[in-house]
Amino acid sequence: MAEFKVLVEGYARKEDGCSYVSSTTTLIKENGLNIIVDPGMNRELLLESLQKEGLSTKDINYVILTHYHIDHSALVGIFENAEILDDGEIYSFKSTIKNHDGKIPGTDIEIIGSLGHAMFHCSLIVKTEDYGTVVIAGDVLWWRETEEQKTDKKSLIEHKDPFVKNEEQLIESRKKIIDLADYIIPGHGKMFKVEK
Numbered sequence: 001m002a003e004f005k006v007l008v009e010g011y012a013r014k015e016d017g018c019s020y021v022s023s024t025t026t027l028i029k030e031n032g033l034n035i036i037v038d039p040g041m042n043r044e045l046l047l048e049s050l051q052k053e054g055l056s057t058k059d060i061n062y063v064i065l066t067h068y069h070i071d072h073s074a075l076v077g078i079f080e081n082a083e084i085l086d087d088g089e090i091y092s093f094k095s096t097i098k099n100h101d102g103k104i105p106g107t108d109i110e111i112i113g114s115l116g117h118a119m120f121h122c123s124l125i126v127k128t129e130d131y132g133t134v135v136i137a138g139d140v141l142w143w144r145e146t147e148e149q150k151t152d153k154k155s156l157i158e159h160k161d162p163f164v165k166n167e168e169q170l171i172e173s174r175k176k177i178i179d180l181a182d183y184i185i186p187g188h189g190k191m192f193k194v195e196k
């Protein structure tokens with residue numbers, strides 16, 4: 001079983017004519033491994049929140065990118081000892097690339113394809129003792145700070161994504177993760193319980 005903590009709750013807001021955006025960053029611990037999902041682009045907030053966990057960038061074994069948008073991926077290079085995973089591959093700072101088998105190595109955490117918001121996109125299925133199955137969704141679901149976060153099934157499936165690449169795929173991805181999850185961690189916004 002894994003333990004997890006939302007280190008940075010993703011946000012997206014406009015202020016003084018400028019957009020302020022960074023993704024949700026989640027720390028997962030399983031079998032002695034420290035895993036970061038979507039490091040985001042707020043360096044100060046990320047480093048501060050790691051420090052609060054008693055961790056430094058050197059302690060992270062894997063960094064997972066749900067997709068390549070900069071608000072999720074900008075800080076990926078600061079974890080000197082980590083390998084980086086996306087929907088299909090494992091990358092190292094020795095410049096190697098190899099396939100993964102749908103799980104984060106050494107764990108039971110599944111990496112599933114969840115297309116629609118971006119050309120390449122994946123989500124994580126994390127089994128936990130306290131929250132059951134937690135899906136770290138990336139931008140399959142995300143909200144601006146000005147939007148009400150409605151979490152009934154219909155609202156989740158129909159929620160407008162202004163940056164959608166493929167609407168049909170996005171709806172399929174949403175249905176898939178809603179079915180799997182007890183709790184969902186969105187790309188921007190608050191973690192919520194799925195109404196069954």
Ligand SMILES: [Zn+2]
Nearest residue numbers: 023071139187
């Ligand atoms: Zn995003």
